[in-house]
Amino acid sequence: xxxxxxxxxxxxxxxxxxxxxxxxxxxxxxxxxxxxxxxxxxxxxxxxxxxxxxxxxxxxxxxxxxxxxxxxxxxxxxxxxxxxxxxxxxxxxxxxxxxxxxxxxxxxxxxxxxxxxxxx
Numbered sequence: 001x002x003x004x005x006x007x008x009x010x011x012x013x014x015x016x017x018x019x020x021x022x023x024x025x026x027x028x029x030x031x032x033x034x035x036x037x038x039x040x041x042x043x044x045x046x047x048x049x050x051x052x053x054x055x056x057x058x059x060x061x062x063x064x065x066x067x068x069x070x071x072x073x074x075x076x077x078x079x080x081x082x083x084x085x086x087x088x089x090x091x092x093x094x095x096x097x098x099x100x101x102x103x104x105x106x107x108x109x110x111x112x113x114x115x116x117x118x119x120x
Contacts, residue, residue, distance in 0.1 A: 044068045045092055047099050047106065048085035049114045051075075055082060064088075081113040 044065050050057045054075050061068040069076055069083045076083045085106065087095040098104040 043089045044086050045089065046082065046086050047095060048082060048110055049117060051079065051082075051117060054078065061086070079113060079116070081109050081116075084109045085113065 042062060042064075044061045044063070046055055046057060046059045046061070048055070048057060055072070061071070063071075065086055065088055068086055072082065072086075085099075087106075095106055098106045099110050101107055
């Protein structure tokens with residue numbers, strides 16, 4: 001078997017004459033950028049408290065937020081805060097944390113709905 005010798009390494013530095021444009025990948029855009037572009041996702045999740053016979057916490061719905069709220073119109077009429085506790089899939093991770101943190105609008109709406117259920 002013959003051994004091939006590698007060419008000697010040169011200490012010369014070659015100059016690059018053209019600059020490549022950066023490649024942008026649509027998958028790497030932030031959720032806020034997607035939301036601003038009008039892409040609200042293909043699913044939504046209800047993060048509010050479970051209401052027996054009406055809606056269950058953590059339920060996943062397919063479609064945009066507007067379509068989901070329209071399909072839940074009878075539940076939203078009875079409990080209007082349900083609409084504010086349905087979040088798109090793109091922001092689900094952040095919104096699950098916000099529901100538990102005091103001082104966030106999602107947390108305030110969750111607590112108002114939970115309190116109204118206890119009084120009934």
